[in-house]
Amino acid sequence: MTKKSGSNSSRLYVPEPPFRPGDTPDYSYISVPAAHSPSRPDPLCDADETRAHATSLIRVLRFNGETQGDWVPDISAEVLRGALRDIALTRAMDERMFTMQRQGKMSFYMKSTGEEAVSIGHALALNDTDMIFPTYRQQGILINRGASMKEMMCQCLSNSGDPLDGKSIPVLYSFKKHGFFSISGNLGTQLIQGVGWAMASAYKNSDEIASVFTGEGATAEGDFHYALNFASTYRAPCIINVVNNQWAISSFQGIAAGEGETFAARGTGYGLATLRVDGNDVLAVYAATKWAAERARRGGGATLIEHFTYRKSGHSTSDDPTKYRPESEPEVWPFGDPLERLKNHLILIGEWDETRHAALLEACKSEVRDAYKAAEAMGNLSGETKVNDYTMFEQVYERPLPHLDEQKRMFAKERE
Amino acid sequence: MPQMNMIEAIRDALDVKMSQDSDVLVFGEDVGYFGGVFRATAGLQDTHGLHRCFDTPISEGGIVGIAIGMAANGLRPVAEIQFADYIYPAYDQIASEAARLRYRSNGDFTAPITIRTPVGGGIYGGTTHSQSPEALFTHIAGLKTVIPSNPYDAKGMLISAIEDNDPILFLEPKRLYNGPFYGDPHAPAKTWRGHELGEVPSGHYTVPIGEARKISDGADVTILAYGTMVWVAQKVAEDMGVEADILDLRSLLPLDIAAIEASVNKTGRCVILHEATRTSGFGAELAAQVQERCFYALEAPIQRVTGWDTPYPHAQEWAYFPGPKRVGNALRDVMEA
Numbered sequence: 224m225t226k227k228s229g230s231n232s233s234r235l236y237v238p239e240p241p242f243r244p245g246d247t248p249d250y251s252y253i254s255v256p257a258a259h260s261p262s263r264p265d266p267l268c269d270a271d272e273t274r275a276h277a278t279s280l281i282r283v284l285r286f287n288g289e290t291q292g293d294w295v296p297d298i299s300a301e302v303l304r305g306a307l308r309d310i311a312l313t314r315a316m317d318e319r320m321f322t323m324q325r326q327g328k329m330s331f332y333m334k335s336t337g338e339e340a341v342s343i344g345h346a347l348a349l350n351d352t353d354m355i356f357p358t359y360r361q362q363g364i365l366i367n368r369g370a371s372m373k374e375m376m377c378q379c380l381s382n383s384g385d386p387l388d389g390k391s392i393p394v395l396y397s398f399k400k401h402g403f404f405s406i407s408g409n410l411g412t413q414l415i416q417g418v419g420w421a422m423a424s425a426y427k428n429s430d431e432i433a434s435v436f437t438g439e440g441a442t443a444e445g446d447f448h449y450a451l452n453f454a455s456t457y458r459a460p461c462i463i464n465v466v467n468n469q470w471a472i473s474s475f476q477g478i479a480a481g482e483g484e485t486f487a488a489r490g491t492g493y494g495l496a497t498l499r500v501d502g503n504d505v506l507a508v509y510a511a512t513k514w515a516a517e518r519a520r521r522g523g524g525a526t527l528i529e530h531f532t533y534r535k536s537g538h539s540t541s542d543d544p545t546k547y548r549p550e551s552e553p554e555v556w557p558f559g560d561p562l563e564r565l566k567n568h569l570i571l572i573g574e575w576d577e578t579r580h581a582a583l584l585e586a587c588k589s590e591v592r593d594a595y596k597a598a599e600a601m602g603n604l605s606g607e608t609k610v611n612d613y614t615m616f617e618q619v620y621e622r623p624l625p626h627l628d629e630q631k632r633m634f635a636k637e638r639e
Numbered sequence: 640m641p642q643m644n645m646i647e648a649i650r651d652a653l654d655v656k657m658s659q660d661s662d663v664l665v666f667g668e669d670v671g672y673f674g675g676v677f678r679a680t681a682g683l684q685d686t687h688g689l690h691r692c693f694d695t696p697i698s699e700g701g702i703v704g705i706a707i708g709m710a711a712n713g714l715r716p717v718a719e720i721q722f723a724d725y726i727y728p729a730y731d732q733i734a735s736e737a738a739r740l741r742y743r744s745n746g747d748f749t750a751p752i753t754i755r756t757p758v759g760g761g762i763y764g765g766t767t768h769s770q771s772p773e774a775l776f777t778h779i780a781g782l783k784t785v786i787p788s789n790p791y792d793a794k795g796m797l798i799s800a801i802e803d804n805d806p807i808l809f810l811e812p813k814r815l816y817n818g819p820f821y822g823d824p825h826a827p828a829k830t831w832r833g834h835e836l837g838e839v840p841s842g843h844y845t846v847p848i849g850e851a852r853k854i855s856d857g858a859d860v861t862i863l864a865y866g867t868m869v870w871v872a873q874k875v876a877e878d879m880g881v882e883a884d885i886l887d888l889r890s891l892l893p894l895d896i897a898a899i900e901a902s903v904n905k906t907g908r909c910v911i912l913h914e915a916t917r918t919s920g921f922g923a924e925l926a927a928q929v930q931e932r933c934f935y936a937l938e939a940p941i942q943r944v945t946g947w948d949t950p951y952p953h954a955q956e957w958a959y960f961p962g963p964k965r966v967g968n969a970l971r972d973v974m975e976a
């Protein structure tokens with residue numbers, strides 16, 4: 224790495240990612256554990272027994288499609304084909320929406336490409352009534368839970384079919400009916416709320432758990448630390464997920480964590496159970512989530528799971544990742560692609576083949592195409608927005624207040 | 640003279656100060672290698688070194704917290720908060736700490752920090768990329784709050800802010816980064832090229848903090864505005880043929896009350912504009928001060944034109960924004976009263 228001019232004139236240390244545009248990325252120094260360790264302890268074990276898991280990596284799927292190790296889950300081929308479909312469908316939807324944003328149909332979009340297995344594997348291992356506190360990259364959970372893709376698209380298009388009446392920017396969904404908490408644009412804030420949700424669930428003697436998400440970048444917010452602290456103190460029945468996709472917009476993960484640290488290890492000091500999992504391995508994500516969910520449901524308290532994955536696309540439609548990382552980095556990232564890895568596994572065990580795979584991808588594409596057609600028929604942001612502007616005064620409070628009523632009248636006068 | 644847009648002017652101010660003073664550091668989320676999501680710090684890391692312009696963890700409280708500590712230890716940090724909508728985790732560090740350090744230590748310690756952050760709507764940013772939270776900060780004793788509306792002022796005021804020994808919140812109306820905005824989102828976008836305030840001298844110069852800028856001279860009505868609303872005001876007054884005394888306040892605290900008083904005493908009418916929500920907005924403070932000082936000169940009730948008292952909606956952005964129609968209605972009311 225060439226150091227920037229003047230770097231050595233100060234003792235202040237500032238970390239830098241190993242590769243920037245113009246470099247040839249080489250991740251051979253990242254050891255991809257071949258032995259599919261570490262062992263799977265009893266879900267009600269002492270948190271201390273998961274200390275090693277915070278610094279190693281749980282993997283199930285080998286690159287050749289075989290499964291191996293303690294964490295191989297008991298899961299039917301039928302369910303796995305469903306997971307494959309969910310990943311492919313999420314990816315196809317992301318593709319389409321990204322393109323449509325580029326055509327001016329919506330103001331913004333965020334893809335989850337490369338990290339779909341985190342959402343899908345996780346959702347598969349939970350009950351649909353468990354409440355998710357997602358970030359903007361867990362659209363896969365909605366897909367898995369059978370949310371209407373058309374409705375999701377209408378939200379992104381801010382049209383007359385948008386269940387949020389255009390109030391929120393695209394992707395910041397809210398789907399209570401699918402156990403999917405309203406997504407805030409403010410990073411980190413919802414982690415501690417999810418812990419509170421879980422505490423309420425325990426108080427009500429309910430079996431439901433909460434599962435909260437953050438990107439690795441946002442773990443730097445104080446709210447993350449509140450969440451770990453409260454989850455530990457009250458043994459809240461929840462799972463705290465850190466999706467480490469290596470990048471937070473243009474900042475590499477070493478900015479959030481300090482180099483040499485894992486995000487899972489953040490939980491150790493708080494006395495939480497900690498797991499670190501290959502996030503491109505849907506079986507490993509499923510197995511780790513199952514373990515944590517069982518622990519939470521049986522009174523063992525919270526688990527911090529770091530999902531180690533890679534953000535293949537830009538942060539959003541607003542940035543160009545080649546400005547801050549090598550263009551080829553997504554290709555050389557040593558953990559493969561979650562869709563390919565699951566496909567290879569299913570083929571290896573004789574439950575899938577290339578023909579069916581091609582048909583699946585085609586089917587996903589046309590499902591997305593049809594849903595988008597139906598959604599756009601209800602309007603989009605670039606045309607005359609079909610959301611009624613007066614809805615902006617609704618749901619500020621439960622009931623209209625006099626000053627807002629007055630402002631509504633002023634607005635009506637403005638529209639004359 | 641060099642032509643710059645507001646981003647370039649801000650970058651130039653940072654560059655000038657970093658070149659002049661090795662105590663000036665610039666940091667925030669994505670500001671280092673990438674140069675900021677709005678590109679305001681592009682190239683500064685390359686020019687001044689990794690340790691003088693760098694990325695921080697996503698922790699606004701942390702960003703302002705280190706700025707205070709560095710400033711107390713003799714540096715001149717300029718911290719960027721990516722959007723003003725994300726400043727709240729830093730509120731405690733700003734309100735309880737930066738603003739009060741001088742007072743509680745009776746001058747023993749000080750925190751000469753500058754916090755830059757984009758404000759305002761106009762980019763379909765919805766509830767979390769559009770807010771104008773200035774009133775939450777002008778309410779804090781010990782803090783200065785400024786908001787330039789053009790490249791020339793942005794550069795001169797940012798240099799003043801960095802050189803100022805008090806903590807300063809430097810608000811950047813993001814809709815004005817690339818050009819003046821006259822309130823019609825469907826009109827072709829204007830750039831700063833060709834605008835006289837897009838002419839920005841190179842090198843060091845300052846625009847004093849605490850002085851308003853007169854945008855136009857008129858005897859009919861005083862319009863008090865800042866940020867994006869300055870240019871909306873100018874356009875509406877022109878279109879309506881109203882002879883308006885338009886003051887771009889630029890600095891909210893300290894406030895150029897002398898200029899305001901002189902203008903309202905001359906015109907006898909006053910309209911106050913801001914994009915922020917209405918209730919307890921900065922307009923309320925302005926109306927109170929005008930009333931206290933100019934009551935006997937007033938020929939009509941003071942009018943406020945503001946955003947509605949709702950969160951900033953996404954799709955209804957232009958129904959929320961206090962655009963030409965709302966401004967025009969208020970101007971008419973004041974003129975006819």
Ligand SMILES: Cc1ncc(C[n+]2csc(CCOP(=O)(O)OP(=O)(O)O)c2C)c(N)n1
Nearest residue numbers: 360408409410438439440441470471472725
């Ligand atoms: C409190 C707050 N600060 C800053 C931002 C701006 N922002 C949005 S996403 C993002 C990066 C988040 O990175 P990470 O947590 O790793 O999640 P990822 O995008 O990789 O999924 C930033 C800085 C924000 N939304 N909220």
Ligand SMILES: [Mg+2]
Nearest residue numbers: 438439470471
């Ligand atoms: Mg990330």
